[in-house]
Each structure stands twice: as structure tokens, then as C-alpha cells.
Amino acid sequence: MSTAANTTAPAAGDKRPPVILCIGMAGSGKTTFMQRLNAHLHAKKQPPYILNLDPAVASLPFSANIDIRDTVNYKEVMKQYNLGPNGGILTALNLFTTKFDQVLGFVEKRAPSLDYILVDTPGQIEIFTWSASGSIITDTLAATYPTMIAYIIDTPRTAAPATFMSNMLYACSILYKTKVPFILVFNKIDVKPHDFAVEWMTDFEAFQEALQKDKTYMSSLMNSMSLVLDEFYAHLKVVGVSAVTGAGMDDFLKAVDEAVVEYDQEYKPELERVLEERRLKQEAEKEEHMARLLKDMAMDEKGKEVSFGGKGHTSKKGKTPLRGMVADEDDDEGEEEEDDEDDGREPRYRDEDDSGDDDYEGYRIEEEERRNRMEDESLKRFLAGKRVD
Numbered sequence: 001m002s003t004a005a006n007t008t009a010p011a012a013g014d015k016r017p018p019v020i021l022c023i024g025m026a027g028s029g030k031t032t033f034m035q036r037l038n039a040h041l042h043a044k045k046q047p048p049y050i051l052n053l054d055p056a057v058a059s060l061p062f063s064a065n066i067d068i069r070d071t072v073n074y075k076e077v078m079k080q081y082n083l084g085p086n087g088g089i090l091t092a093l094n095l096f097t098t099k100f101d102q103v104l105g106f107v108e109k110r111a112p113s114l115d116y117i118l119v120d121t122p123g124q125i126e127i128f129t130w131s132a133s134g135s136i137i138t139d140t141l142a143a144t145y146p147t148m149i150a151y152i153i154d155t156p157r158t159a160a161p162a163t164f165m166s167n168m169l170y171a172c173s174i175l176y177k178t179k180v181p182f183i184l185v186f187n188k189i190d191v192k193p194h195d196f197a198v199e200w201m202t203d204f205e206a207f208q209e210a211l212q213k214d215k216t217y218m219s220s221l222m223n224s225m226s227l228v229l230d231e232f233y234a235h236l237k238v239v240g241v242s243a244v245t246g247a248g249m250d251d252f253l254k255a256v257d258e259a260v261v262e263y264d265q266e267y268k269p270e271l272e273r274v275l276e277e278r279r280l281k282q283e284a285e286k287e288e289h290m291a292r293l294l295k296d297m298a299m300d301e302k303g304k305e306v307s308f309g310g311k312g313h314t315s316k317k318g319k320t321p322l323r324g325m326v327a328d329e330d331d332d333e334g335e336e337e338e339d340d341e342d343d344g345r346e347p348r349y350r351d352e353d354d355s356g357d358d359d360y361e362g363y364r365i366e367e368e369e370r371r372n373r374m375e376d377e378s379l380k381r382f383l384a385g386k387r388v389d
């Protein structure tokens, strides 16, 4: 776990602004946090580019550059598809995702002049974190930009060990699902400072002690869960902020810088490895299909072997029809071999009963002799000082 102390500033002239996906439980203060962050960045003369992905928000306290509500009317979606509010929001997000390549196009044009891209997500957290659209949007952004999740937590409401544990487990599930760098943002520290949370995350015994006070059946379950979470905490950046007073905003930006470094050092190489693995797998599949196709082409529908009349054709004893493309060739067994000369003809199929074989062979020999005669003629004309056509 890091607490945004040791940081590296983003490289000057970096054309890939970090994308900050703001996610959190309803009422955790996502929108207020975005508003505060927006104001803070404007004050620093680094105005962010804002995407609003919440189709159900009544009014935004900041202006979004791209707003899902301009594209989809979620109330109309509810009516048309006969859905409830959550189904309407999810369908609206799905519809918007089908246009996300256009959104990316807009972002791309602006990216060189931007320092930050902020994304507000639907209040119903699972609509973004557990939907296909949420994954597509996250993965698409993360393929190009250093993308991270700012997980907003309502600190006063997380002070009980059981609530804290539930919230951390949820955060853990999102981290393992998205795999992008993760910042835990303890919001509302003007009401309750987040020191207790940092202590519980860094000092295992302190959390165990807090758990001892809980005498319910849940405490033993939580005891074992807390062991699992220890590993998870190591991957997190933790900051305390107040979206109302503006406390902790610079700490948050330092954590963003750290997340960019983490993206470059861990996420991106892993992404490239996965893409390369996929490419190799596809290539291997293609080769396998080709080999199977060639094998199939060597057999006619009745299961008889067929061959091509052109270069690389098979002998009657049933060799591989396309030389050089399929392994397992053995050409010099003293069998009756056909001429390997490429005569430029289209390949033709035949089977062992092909009675036209001899005619064809005769024609080939005739053709070759004719070509040889022409070449001789041409040479004679050249030696006689005439132009060669």
C-alpha cells in the first residue's frame, strides 16, 4: 500500500493524459468529488476533459465535454424497452458503448492538449463495474491511455469494521476485474479523518483488535477474510480527501502520478503480453486451419486422394498435393514421378482413375518441345545480329 508520498511527476509533453474513472457506492460523494477536482484543476490551469457516463443524473454541477445524456434518453429507453430504472440505465450505457469508438475519436483529437480526463460513472456502482459495457469502456480506454480507478469511499460510513471489510472486498473485486491501477479515495474526511482506515490496512493486528469487539458470528468470517485482504492492500494507493473543503486534492493528484507509473510499468507490459499471446494463438489457429484445409483438399468427397496438375502435384501413389506447404513429403522413392516444371497452367484435380492422364502428359511434352524450339530460334536470330522480340 502506498499513501501518495513518494511520487514521480508525469513526463512533460506526454501525449497520453491519464484517465480517472470515478467509481463509488451511491452517496459516497463521486459527483461532489468530480466537481471539486474539476475546480482544483481549473485553478491550476489544467482544465480536465470530462465524460459523464451517468444517464440518470438530474443535473451535473460541472459541464461535461461528452455527456451520455446528449446521446441517449434513459427515460425513453425505459419506456421503449419496458424496463425499470436500473434496466434503463444499463441499456442506455450499452447503447452508448456502441458509439464509443466515436467518443474515443473526440478524445484523441483533444488528448495532446490535455493533462487529465475524468469519467463520472452511474450512481448504481454495479451497472458500470459488472456490466459488459463497463468492461468494454474501461478496456478500450486502458488500451490507449494510462487509466485508473478512483474508488470513492464514504469514510464516516465505513468506520465500523464490518462495513469497512465489505467495502474493501467490493473494491478488491473491482481491482481484480479491471486490473487497472487503483486509488482508494477516502472522502468526507472533514467529518471523519481516514487515519483509522490507514491503520487497519497497514497494521493487521490493529484490525484484528477492532474485530475482537465484534461478537457476532460474522467476526470469525471477517478474521479469515482480513488475511486475504492483506495481499490486496499492497496494490493500492490510499488518499484522504474532502470534496466539500477541498482537502487532500494535491495528495490525490500525486497518487494519480504514481498510478501512471504503475500503468506504464505493470499494466501496459501485461496488456502487450496478452495481445501478443492472442496474436500468436490466432496465427497458430490459422496455420492449423490451413493445414487441415490442405489435408482435406488432398482427398475427394469419396475419400480418394486428389492431386494438382501443376507444380508440386502428387504422384499416383498418393503424395501430398502441394509441395512445400505441407510437411511429410518424400519425393525420391523411385516411383513414377511427374514433371515438376511449372507450365503456368491452372492446377487441375484428378483421381487415380483419371483416364486423361496420358493425353495430358503428351500435351505437356509437346508444349515443352515447342518452347525449346522457339528459344533456339531466338538465339539463332540474336547471333545473326537481329533483334530479339
Ligand SMILES: Nc1nc2c(ncn2[C@@H]2O[C@H](COP(=O)(O)OP(=O)(O)OP(=O)(O)O)[C@@H](O)[C@H]2O)c(=O)[nH]1
Binding pocket: 024, 025, 026, 027, 028, 029, 030, 031, 032, 033, 122, 123, 124, 187, 188, 189, 190, 191, 241, 242, 243, 244, 245
Ligand atoms: N461533509 C461532506 N459531505 C460530502 C462530501 N462529499 C459529498 N458530500 C455529500 O454527500 C452527499 C452525496 O454526494 P454526491 O456527490 O451526490 O454523491 P454521489 O456518489 O455522486 O451520489 P450518486 O449520485 O447517488 O451516485 C451530498 O449530500 C454531498 O453534499 C464531503 O467531502 N464532505
